[in-house]
Amino acid sequence: MRSFIILSISLLFFCMNLMLSHFIAKDLKRDFSESYLLLNKAALIAVPRDIHFGTSDMNFVNTLSFIGYSLDVGRGHINRKVALKVYTSLDAITTYNPRYFDPYYVANAFLTWDVGLYEEAITLLKRGMVHIDDWRIPFYIGFIYFYFLNDNLNGAEYLKIAARHPSAREYNLLPLLASRLYYEEGKYELAIILLREQLRIMKDENMKKAVASRLKTLQTAYEISKAIDQFRLKFGRNPKSIEELETAGLIPKGLKDSAGGKFYITPDGKVRSESELFPIKKKLLEERRRM
Known part of the structure; x- marks a missing residue:
């Protein structure tokens, strides 16, 4: 049974x-x-x-x-x-x-x-x-x-x-x-x-x-973060934008977030994106959108 x-x-x-x-x-x-x-x-x-x-x-x-x-x-x-x-x-x-x-x-x-x-x-x-x-x-x-x-x-x-x-x-x-x-x-x-x-x-x-x-986006962010370190060593300051890294020849132009967000650099030199893959606080995201 x-x-x-x-x-x-x-x-x-x-x-x-x-x-x-x-x-x-x-x-x-x-x-x-x-x-x-x-x-x-x-x-x-x-x-x-x-x-x-x-x-x-x-x-x-x-x-x-x-x-x-x-x-x-x-x-x-x-x-x-x-x-x-x-x-x-x-x-x-x-x-x-x-x-x-x-x-x-x-x-x-x-x-x-x-x-x-x-x-x-x-x-x-x-x-x-x-x-x-x-x-x-x-x-x-x-x-x-x-x-x-x-x-x-x-x-x-x-x-x-x-x-x-x-x-x-x-x-x-x-x-x-x-x-x-x-x-x-x-x-x-x-x-x-x-x-x-x-x-x-x-x-x-x-x-x-x-x-x-997700992996593709994070690998791209990792490449950008390494480029920020190189920029800091070369110029003694943090880059102000992704475009500044492109102009310096440290990253290729047109790097995209496959999750649909836009990469940017915070004032303290961290790469972030507006996509959900990056757990940034809501206040920070709102501030970024007002920039």
Whole structure:
């Protein structure tokens, strides 16, 4: 009887996935994402304990399909409403299958950049640290604290944990970056490492395109930041604009932010962009727009 129940539920989820794929391919309506069946913790309670893991796996497949569809509709971006549905689903999945790594990297990749669900992502990732021995989980936590929340102390602590893990030895920049978090340095190197790792393990094409776009923008920002350092050494001051770097021949003309924002240089010599990829304070952005 138990085997029959397991088989029946598996077939049900399989059929649901086929139907979702069919409707998405037909693009019957733009708001179809509202019809996705993503289970929350309350729904999983009703599922027999013996098949919690299997149900969590199937729910994760649905979550990936939902994210992929939303990215396609949103041209590489998801909104807060979508992200909250993703968080609820990932929370259920990691509650009943906390040793499943994939939901944790999805939480880091898609609850932060566009929508700012930083604390929610950290909550899930800290759960993962308890159950999974993988350097990437404390690395993700440290990245969120440093890059998005400007919390260098917590960022450094978690990056040090990641750096001490034996499997992180190929990333020999991690100890150096952890020590530099007490300064406003290392941000681009850290982000580039993160996004390259995400690209390596992602399979969904829509997700990969979104991450690749972020990576391209951050690599460009990194090149500009190095050019600012060269300008400072040569002229003894910070450049006032991107155009000044172009005139000095330190960067090629026409560098663009693939996320849709415009690069600029702050008075203290930092490269920033008006896009969502750069977690600058709202007041600073408003001041920039008045310039």
